[in-house]
Amino acid sequence: MKKTVAGTIRVELGERSYDVVVGVGNLSVSAELAQRINLKARVAVVTDEKVAPLYADKVIDALGKKGLKAGLVVTPAGEEAKNVNTLAALWNKFVELGIDRKSLVVALGGGVVGDLAGFAAGTFLRGVDYIQVPTTLLAQVDSSVGGKTGINLPAGKNLAGMFHQPRGVVIDVETLKTLPDREVRAGLAEVIKYGVIWDEEFLGFLESNITGLLSLDPAILVKAVLRSVEIKAAVVASDETENGLRRILNFGHTLGHVLENLAGYGKYLHGEAVAWGMMVAARLAAEMKMLSHSDADRLTALLEKLTKLPQVKGVSAEQVVGGTKRDKKTVAGTVHYILPEKLGRVVVRSDVDEDMVLRVVEGYISRG
Numbered sequence: 119m120k121k122t123v124a125g126t127i128r129v130e131l132g133e134r135s136y137d138v139v140v141g142v143g144n145l146s147v148s149a150e151l152a153q154r155i156n157l158k159a160r161v162a163v164v165t166d167e168k169v170a171p172l173y174a175d176k177v178i179d180a181l182g183k184k185g186l187k188a189g190l191v192v193t194p195a196g197e198e199a200k201n202v203n204t205l206a207a208l209w210n211k212f213v214e215l216g217i218d219r220k221s222l223v224v225a226l227g228g229g230v231v232g233d234l235a236g237f238a239a240g241t242f243l244r245g246v247d248y249i250q251v252p253t254t255l256l257a258q259v260d261s262s263v264g265g266k267t268g269i270n271l272p273a274g275k276n277l278a279g280m281f282h283q284p285r286g287v288v289i290d291v292e293t294l295k296t297l298p299d300r301e302v303r304a305g306l307a308e309v310i311k312y313g314v315i316w317d318e319e320f321l322g323f324l325e326s327n328i329t330g331l332l333s334l335d336p337a338i339l340v341k342a343v344l345r346s347v348e349i350k351a352a353v354v355a356s357d358e359t360e361n362g363l364r365r366i367l368n369f370g371h372t373l374g375h376v377l378e379n380l381a382g383y384g385k386y387l388h389g390e391a392v393a394w395g396m397m398v399a400a401r402l403a404a405e406m407k408m409l410s411h412s413d414a415d416r417l418t419a420l421l422e423k424l425t426k427l428p429q430v431k432g433v434s435a436e437q438v439v440g441g442t443k444r445d446k447k448t449v450a451g452t453v454h455y456i457l458p459e460k461l462g463r464v465v466v467r468s469d470v471d472e473d474m475v476l477r478v479v480e481g482y483i484s485r486g
């Protein structure tokens with residue numbers, strides 16, 4: 119297979135800096151990276167049961183060609199597997215494989231594998247290096263970059279976790295060919311998010327390449343992923359542990375998370391709920407006269423084309439607004455909304471009138 123590396127983005131975090139390599143058919147770059155980190159490392163490749171038969175051999179063969187011995191660890195697929203039992207199973211597998219402080223963990227898969235394997239690596243022997251090889255669009259543009267790792271608890275999502283930056287990230291957009299269309303569209307919601315929070319021109323690029331994006335044209339995908347990662351890297355570099363600027367990455371997430379929880383597990387994908395949250399937040403900004411209604415319309419039109427927007431029913435606006443107050447990120451009862459001032463720039467607002475939120479949310483819940 120022809121291997122092309124299209125670009126490399128540096129995540130600048132002092133001594134924890136690392137590269138994100140984006141390309142087409144470049145899975146084997148993970149082995150080059152592993153070799154550069156440690157020539158003689160024992161490697162554990164962590165993946166899930168769906169990704170294993172698709173890509174594990176390619177990565178393990180490439181590691182073998184570099185003289186690196188790799189053991190394969192396969193977890194169950196899906197969000198339900200992101201729990202303490204799977205984490206404990208990973209730790210035990212690391213013991214079996216003889217993973218030591220100089221070893222390397224490779225997280226090959228979607229955000230679930232990345233979060234789990236990253237957390238397992240961060241906590242095993244008080245911290246083992248790992249690299250991310252994300253194979254979903256969401257993981258490529260979002261979860262693999264930034265060092266957030268963790269698991270879900272029965273009481274809520276991502277409640278146990280740590281910041282553990284990877285030593286590198288290798289993105290092969292060709293792996294998206296096997297990803298279900300619904301998952302691709304969920305990832306595209308996060309791609310659109312980067313345009314709204316940072317770069318209006320990028321939104322224009324997305325608008326002009328609807329077909330290319332949905333048909334997974336490698337050249338278009340590479341551009342979309344590169345720009346998304348560049349924006350995430352810039353935000354993370356300025357705020358590694360989410361005290362300030364990094365909060366803008368939550369655009370669409372305040373309302374999106376509530377919808378995800380209210381609808382119940384499995385009804386909407388995260389990206390679908392976020393697409394809805396972005397649509398509603400933009401309208402809220404328009405009602406607050408921060409953004410023009412035509413810009414809110416423009417975002418809605420793009421979301422309609424590239425994502426699968428939930429047709430929300432069976433919940434009330436009061437339930438949605440109530441849910442925002444229980445959000446993990448709500449500090450002392452004050453709900454923060456990330457709202458666009460224009461497409462390409464957002465601000466954090468903590469003074470949003472609750473009645474206005476109720477009214478706007480109401481308009482996005484269908485009756486009957």
Ligand SMILES: NC(=O)c1ccc[n+]([C@@H]2O[C@H](COP(=O)([O-])OP(=O)(O)OC[C@H]3O[C@@H](n4cnc5c(N)ncnc54)[C@H](O)[C@@H]3O)[C@@H](O)[C@H]2O)c1
Nearest residue numbers: 168195196228229230231253254256257261266293296297
């Ligand atoms: N750490 C962070 O900063 C961060 C950011 C956003 C989301 N997340 C987390 O990411 C998780 C969601 O990630 P996700 O959307 O990638 O879900 P996922 O990891 O569950 O992957 C979705 C599905 O696609 C399958 N899959 C993965 N790659 C494939 C491929 N190339 N071809 C075919 N099937 C493939 C998986 O087996 C799974 O069934 C959530 O747990 C969320 O909390 C973390």
Ligand SMILES: [Zn+2]
Nearest residue numbers: 308371388392
């Ligand atoms: Zn998200």
